[in-house]
Amino acid sequence: MTENETSRAERFASGKAALDAFHDGAGHGVIESLADIAPELGHQIVAWGYGDILSRPExxxxxxxxxxxxxxxxxxxxxxxxxxxxxxxxxxxxxxxxxxxxxxxxxxxxxxxxxxxxxxxxxxxxxxxxxxxxxxxxxxx
Structure with missing residues (x-):
């Protein structure tokens, strides 16, 4: 894995942990519904939205x-x-x-x-x- 891929994977993993903390099936269903048409959007929702923003401690x-x-x-x-x-x-x-x-x-x-x-x-x-x-x-x- 390259450094960029590792960072991408780490951000997604961090976001997935936050997603799990916030949501039950409905939240995960949104990400799953994007897999066949806009997987990058699903990735960004998890990695950026949840990993970078919603998991901040403030x-x-x-x-x-x-x-x-x-x-x-x-x-x-x-x-x-x-x-x-x-x-x-x-x-x-x-x-x-x-x-x-x-x-x-x-x-x-x-x-x-x-x-x-x-x-x-x-x-x-x-x-x-x-x-x-x-x-x-x-x-x-």
């Missing part, structure tokens, strides 16, 4: 997922990625109530339509995992 996994949920909500049109990261958020210890709170908080900055879309994705993920219904305050309380 934010813990819970904090990183809070940021990711807020950004994906604000962007809009990222519901498939939001679904994967809601699952990751649960895996790293965020509660369903905390996840919904991110969407409520995001509504102030990015609007109700994007927050509603995010909540709809969360509802689907929570239902699949047996986490519904969530208790909360009644409107007007």
């Amino acid at each position: 934010l813990d996994p819970r904090e990183r997922q809070l940021v990711t949920l807020g950004i994906l909500t604000a962007m809009g049109g990222s519901e498939p990625q939001l679904e994967v990261h809601i699952g990751a958020s649960l895996k790293v210890g965020l509660t369903p109530q905390q996840i919904v709170e991110v969407f409520l908080h995001s509504s102030v900055y990015c609007g109700f339509p994007r927050a509603l879309n995010a909540v709809a994705v969360a509802k689907r993920v929570f239902a699949e995992r047996g986490l519904m219904p969530l208790a909360g305050e009644a409107p007007g309380a």
Whole structure:
């Protein structure tokens, strides 16, 4: 192996460890779905996204997922990625109530339509995992 190949392999291995820490099957499924059409994109998501960025020590996994949920909500049109990261958020210890709170908080900055879309994705993920219904305050309380 050349030095460049070793570095590439090491970055991928580091990213794979971070990917495993954040995601269950859904996160891995995204990478696997790219193998036959865009394997380099899958490699970069793992090596750069997870190995170089998400594994940095300055934010813990819970904090990183809070940021990711807020950004994906604000962007809009990222519901498939939001679904994967809601699952990751649960895996790293965020509660369903905390996840919904991110969407409520995001509504102030990015609007109700994007927050509603995010909540709809969360509802689907929570239902699949047996986490519904969530208790909360009644409107007007």
